[in-house]
Amino acid sequence: MKVAVPKETKDRERRVAVTPDVAGLIVKDGFECLVESAAGLASYFDDAAYVSAGARIIATGKELFESADILLKVNPPTVQEVSWMKKESVLISMMYAATHPELIEACCRQGISAFSMDAIPRISRAQKMDVLSSQANLAGYKAVIIGAASLGKIFPLLMTAAGTIKPARVVIMGAGVAGLQAIATAKRLGAIVEVSDIRPETREQVESLGGKFIEVKGDESVKLEGGYVKNVSEDFLRRQQALIAKHISEADLVITTALIPGKKAPVLITEEMVKSMRMGSVIVDMAVEQGGNCVLSECDREVVKHGVTIIGESNLPSLLPLNASELYARNIHTFLNHLAGKDGLKWEMDEEITRGSLMVHNGAVTHPSLLTTVKM
DSSP: OEEEEOOOOSTTOOOOSOOHHHHHHHHHTTOEEEEETTTTGGGTOOHHHHHHTTOEEESOHHHHHHHOSEEEOSSOOOHHHHHHSOTTOEEEEOOOGGGOHHHHHHHHHHTOEEEEGGGSOOOGGGGGGOHHHHHHHHHHHHHHHHHHHHSSSOSSOEEETTEEEOOOEEEEEOOSHHHHHHHHHHHHTTOEEEEEESOGGGHHHHHHTTOEEEEOOOOTTOEEETTEEEEOOHHHHHHHHHHHHHHHHTOSEEEEOOOOTTSOOOOOBOHHHHHHSOTTOEEEETTGGGTOSBTTOOTTEEEEETTEEEEEOSOGGGGSHHHHHHHHHHHHHHHHHHHEETTEEOOOTTSHHHHHHEEEETTEEOOGGGTTTOOO
8 A cells, every 4th residue: 555645735834744764664564655755854854864764755746646545644635635636545634624624525525534633532542643742742842932032031030140030920821731841841941830721630730840820710611522621601711811810911921722622712811911911021822823812813923012922823833843743753653553454444433543533434424523514
């Protein structure tokens, strides 16, 4: 079977789905590995490295898509790219299917099967396949670094002959994978870190990393599923905003990470809160691609509003393309090994990981969440 790796075409994307090391593992697994020319260059992997690993370089994306039995990508393909795929071939990528119905419809028309890496169940035996966690980990680190670079002061306490410099105060909203890495990074740099999360069970993790937990008492509107927040009421968001407003007004750097899969990101920072912050403070909005946690964020732009720098970087892992590609490639290789053996795809339709990540099978929608939203 031919496993193909195209060059990512999404704007500002520097990652690649498979690194040369993992390409070598795919070849050892018994597959033929095809890689589009220059697919890894933005991640610092040249074509020669892939050839040395046993892969074959394909000149154009269209030729590669047409040749693939299994296609491995980072981002969802375009509808045009799906139209190049041969019937009964298999797509494995992040798909964000709930917000991309046109992509699911294209897969159905083409008669292919599609697995969504972002839908892999968050269970212990799937941890090595969890791309959301591996990429969010890097994003949390990078958010602190770019926030610190934009801040006009240092993070740690500094005692000098000329006087003492107080440590920076960092407020992190959300203690998921990205938030926890942001806490650890900010603490290593010497900041005072305060953290807000609607899940009280995260307190222990926050405090173990040296952060101070800002607790908002939950209510029945807060729904959790598989470790993700699936729903939260407007009333709860108002109470959360009221509690954290004082902390934000005193912060030098605020990092927001709150996302609800398939929905617009909840607004956590209002314009009034931004106005209350000191001039020169910084906000890094990690949810900007889904509308943003700050009302003044602008996607893929750094803006200054009311004296506060607001950074809306939609693809933080792509700013660390070498590490991000390495981790993603290991995730997707583990997933591929789970799905396929030496004789091809296993199609264990009742197995939890397969069932949870399979969106379309041979042109038919299979995932329960899509049955009422995709029109075919």
